[in-house]
Amino acid sequence: MDDPERPAARSGARRVAVVGGSVIGLACAWSIARSGPATDVVIHEPDDSGPDGVPAKGAAWVAGGMLAPFSEAWPGEEAVFALGVDSLRRWPGFLAALEPHVPPGPPVRTASRTHMLAVDEADARDLDMAMEWAARQPDPADSAHSGPALGITDADLRRVTRRELREAEPSLARVARVAYRMDSEGAVDNRVLLAALTRACRAEGVTWVRGAVASVDDVDADRVVLAAGAGSAALAGLPVRPVKGEVLRLRARPGCEDPPRGVVRAFVRGRPLYLVPRDGGLVVGATQYEHGDDRQVTVGGVRDLLADAETVFPGIGEYELAEAIAGLRPMSPDNLPFLGADPADPRLIHATGHGRNGIALTPVTVAAVLATLQGLAVPAAARAAAPDRFTRG
Numbered sequence: 302m303d304d305p306e307r308p309a310a311r312s313g314a315r316r317v318a319v320v321g322g323s324v325i326g327l328a329c330a331w332s333i334a335r336s337g338p339a340t341d342v343v344i345h346e347p348d349d350s351g352p353d354g355v356p357a358k359g360a361a362w363v364a365g366g367m368l369a370p371f372s373e374a375w376p377g378e379e380a381v382f383a384l385g386v387d388s389l390r391r392w393p394g395f396l397a398a399l400e401p402h403v404p405p406g407p408p409v410r411t412a413s414r415t416h417m418l419a420v421d422e423a424d425a426r427d428l429d430m431a432m433e434w435a436a437r438q439p440d441p442a443d444s445a446h447s448g449p450a451l452g453i454t455d456a457d458l459r460r461v462t463r464r465e466l467r468e469a470e471p472s473l474a475r476v477a478r479v480a481y482r483m484d485s486e487g488a489v490d491n492r493v494l495l496a497a498l499t500r501a502c503r504a505e506g507v508t509w510v511r512g513a514v515a516s517v518d519d520v521d522a523d524r525v526v527l528a529a530g531a532g533s534a535a536l537a538g539l540p541v542r543p544v545k546g547e548v549l550r551l552r553a554r555p556g557c558e559d560p561p562r563g564v565v566r567a568f569v570r571g572r573p574l575y576l577v578p579r580d581g582g583l584v585v586g587a588t589q590y591e592h593g594d595d596r597q598v599t600v601g602g603v604r605d606l607l608a609d610a611e612t613v614f615p616g617i618g619e620y621e622l623a624e625a626i627a628g629l630r631p632m633s634p635d636n637l638p639f640l641g642a643d644p645a646d647p648r649l650i651h652a653t654g655h656g657r658n659g660i661a662l663t664p665v666t667v668a669a670v671l672a673t674l675q676g677l678a679v680p681a682a683a684r685a686a687a688p689d690r691f692t693r694g
C-alpha cells in the first residue's frame with residue numbers, strides 16, 4: 302500500500318488518511334489540510350483516469366451538479382431537506398475559497414437558479430404538495446421547533462405563472478401546468494469542481510496513494526475519513542447501496558436553440574427530468590434503477606431521457622449527443638448520508654452515503670468532518686446523519 306513517490310510524513314504531524322478521492326474525499330482532504338499546519342493528509346484512491354488525474358469512475362464525474370434542496374424536497378424528509386438547505390447556504394463561501402484553484406476555462410458555477418415544473422395533472426398536484434410542504438419548513442421565528450431554522454424566503458422558492466416561466470426560459474415548450482422558481486439553487490460543473498479540488502489539494506500538500514483500500518484497519522494513520530461512495534459498504538458495513546443513474550451530455554451545434562438559462566427540472570409522464578446548462582451545451586438526467594453494480598448505459602434509458610427532454614425543450618434535436626454515461630449513487634435507507642465518528646472505531650470518521658445529493662452536500666459534509674476531527678459539535682442539521690442512527694437502541 303505504501304507509495305514510494307509519497308513524501309515521508311513530518312515527524313510530530315497528525316496523519317489523516319482519506320479513503321476515496323472523489324468529490325467528498327477531495328473536499329475533506331483539502332479542508333483538513335488547510336485547517337492546520339500540523340496535519341499530513343493522504344488520499345487513498347485507485348482511479349486517476351480523468352484529465353489531470355481526477356477520478357472519472359465515481360458518481361461525481363457523472364453527476365448533474367445541481368445544488369437542489371428545494372427542488373428535491375419531499376414531505377417526510379425533514380432532516381434531508383434541512384441538511385440540504387444548510388449546505389446550500391455554505392456554497393458561496395466554499396466557492397470563494399476554491400476560486401484560486403479553478404483551472405483556466407469554464408467557471409465552477411454554471412447556473413444560479415432553477416425552475417421546477419410539472420407537465421401532467423397528477424404530477425402538478427404532487428409538485429404543489431411538495432413545494433407547499435417545503436415552504437412551511439421551520440423558519441427562524443418558529444421557536445416551538447427544535448430543529449435548525451432554515452430561513453426560507455421567496456427567493457428560495459415561489460410559484461410562478463406560465464408567463465413568468467416563458468419570460469425567464471423562452472426556449473421551453475409551453476407544456477407546464479405548474480411551475481416554481483428557486484433563485485438560490487442552480488448548479489456547478491461537477492468536472493470543473495473535481496479539477497479545482499484536485500489542484501487545491503495539491504496546493505495544500507495533500508498526497509495520494511494509488512490503490513483501493515481492502516480494509517480500513519490496514520490504513521496507517523491517526524484518523525481515517527471514509528469517503529468511498531458506493532464502495533463504503535464493503536469497508537465499514539454501512540447500509541450504503543449503489544443506485545444506478547444515467548445522464549446524457551449534449552453539445553450545442555451552430556444555429557441550434559440556446560439551452561435553458563438556468564436549471565430546468567420537470568416531472569414528465571411521472572418521470573423526473575433535469576436539464577442543466579453547461580459550458581457549450583447541457584446535461585440531461587437522470588434515470589434511476591436498483592441494479593447493483595451496473596454502469597452500462599441502456600437503450601431504454603437514453604430513449605426515455607431524450608423523449609422527456611424533447612417534451613420540455615424541443616430544440617434538443619439539433620444538439621450533438623456527446624456522451625451517455627452511467628454512475629452509482631451511494632444511497633442510504635433514509636436518503637441521509639453518514640456524517641461523523643464511527644460509534645465502534647474512534648479512529649474512523651464517516652463521510653459517505655450521499656445518494657442523489659453528494660455534490661450539493663459537499664460543504665456541510667466538510668464542516669461535519671472538520672468538527673468531528675477537532676472534537677467539536679457537528680452542524681445542527683448534520684446531527685440527524687449520525688452514523689449510528691440505525692443501530693442505537
Ligand SMILES: Cc1cc2nc3c(=O)[nH]c(=O)nc-3n(C[C@H](O)[C@H](O)[C@H](O)COP(=O)(O)OP(=O)(O)OC[C@H]3O[C@@H](n4cnc5c(N)ncnc54)[C@H](O)[C@@H]3O)c2cc1C
Nearest residue numbers: 321323359360361365366367514530532546658659660661
Ligand atoms: C446520474 C447521477 C446524477 C447525479 N446528479 C447529482 C446532482 O445533480 N447533484 C448532486 O448533488 N449529486 C448528484 N449525484 C450524486 C453524487 O454524484 C454523489 O452523491 C457523489 O458523487 C458522492 O460523492 P463521493 O465522493 O462520496 O462518491 P463518488 O463520487 O462515487 O466517489 C467514490 C470514490 O471512492 C473511490 N473508492 C471506492 N472504493 C474504494 C476503496 N476501497 N479504496 C479507495 N477508494 C475507493 C472510488 O474510486 C471513487 O473515486 C448524481 C449521481 C448520479 C449517478
